[in-house]
Amino acid sequence: MEKPERLIDENGRRVDGRRFDELRPIKMEIGILDKSDGSAYVEFGGTKVIAAVFGPREAHPRHLALPDRAILNCRYHMTSFSVEERKPLGMTRREVELSKVIREALETVTFLEEFPRASIDVYIEVIQADGGTRTTGLTAASLALADAGIPMADLVAAVAVGKVDGQLVLDLCDVEDKYGEADMPVAMAPRFNSIVLLQLNGRMTPEEFRKGLALAQKGVSEIYRLQREALKKKFSSVPPMES
Numbered sequence: 246m247e248k249p250e251r252l253i254d255e256n257g258r259r260v261d262g263r264r265f266d267e268l269r270p271i272k273m274e275i276g277i278l279d280k281s282d283g284s285a286y287v288e289f290g291g292t293k294v295i296a297a298v299f300g301p302r303e304a305h306p307r308h309l310a311l312p313d314r315a316i317l318n319c320r321y322h323m324t325s326f327s328v329e330e331r332k333p334l335g336m337t338r339r340e341v342e343l344s345k346v347i348r349e350a351l352e353t354v355t356f357l358e359e360f361p362r363a364s365i366d367v368y369i370e371v372i373q374a375d376g377g378t379r380t381t382g383l384t385a386a387s388l389a390l391a392d393a394g395i396p397m398a399d400l401v402a403a404v405a406v407g408k409v410d411g412q413l414v415l416d417l418c419d420v421e422d423k424y425g426e427a428d429m430p431v432a433m434a435p436r437f438n439s440i441v442l443l444q445l446n447g448r449m450t451p452e453e454f455r456k457g458l459a460l461a462q463k464g465v466s467e468i469y470r471l472q473r474e475a476l477k478k479k480f481s482s483v484p485p486m487e488s
């Protein structure tokens with residue numbers, strides 16, 4: 246998409262009509278796949294992501310198994326139809342890097358030491374990309390881990406904040422990400438108020454950074470509420486007993 250003349254109009258509205266502190270419409274659903282042990286679908290506006298989890302299961306190849314904890318494998322991947330411009334097949338450098346930072350964020354909340362010699366495999370497939378795919382991927386992956394029954398200290402809820410036309414905004418879409426001045430993805434374990442991933446692309450003053458972080462925290466607490474709601478929706482109803 247071409248650069249719009251302005252990213253914020255005279256009424257303070259963004260390219261998609263949102264105010265600076267508004268999230269995009271969010272959808273979350275758990276247990277959407279049958280073949281994996283846990284799964285989730287998460288949508289933030291035009292960004293649509295599926296996460297699937299296998300495990301804990303015996304680590305393969307065996308020589309990679311760790312005697313005192315499970316290995317967490319994580320693959321973030323964008324499908325070739327997720328973006329307008331043809332995305333190369335296979336894993337790009339960006340996808341390898343994002344797989345690593347997502348894994349590191351998930352490792353901080355997962356009780357891996359409960360499963361020595363095992364592996365837990367997390368697959369994140371971006372089926373449509375419109376900004377914030379790593380944060381949506383992380384949000385979906387932690388739901389899929391919970392769906393698989395993997396013990397965790399907390400869920401991970403994530404959102405990006407950024408600066409567009411000199412103003413801080415929550416949950417950037419692709420155009421804001423591309424043509425804005427800064428993009429800062431933030432992931433948190435909200436129960437501990439702890440940051441498990443923070444990246445910054447672009448420039449912010451220390452004051453903007455502080456305000457941006459507070460804005461991200463506000464978004465994270467709403468995302469966390471929706472995550473718990475989605476989990477309750479699946480697990481609070483008991484299936485009817487078979488006669």
Ligand code: UDP
Nearest residue numbers: 328329332374375376377378379380419422
């Ligand atoms: N994007 C794209 N092609 C690519 C990678 C990214 O069109 O190969 C777009 C996509 O919409 C993505 C956005 O650029 O969401 C921002 O990408 P970034 O690397 O900042 O990661 P994200 O914000 O998705 O976590």
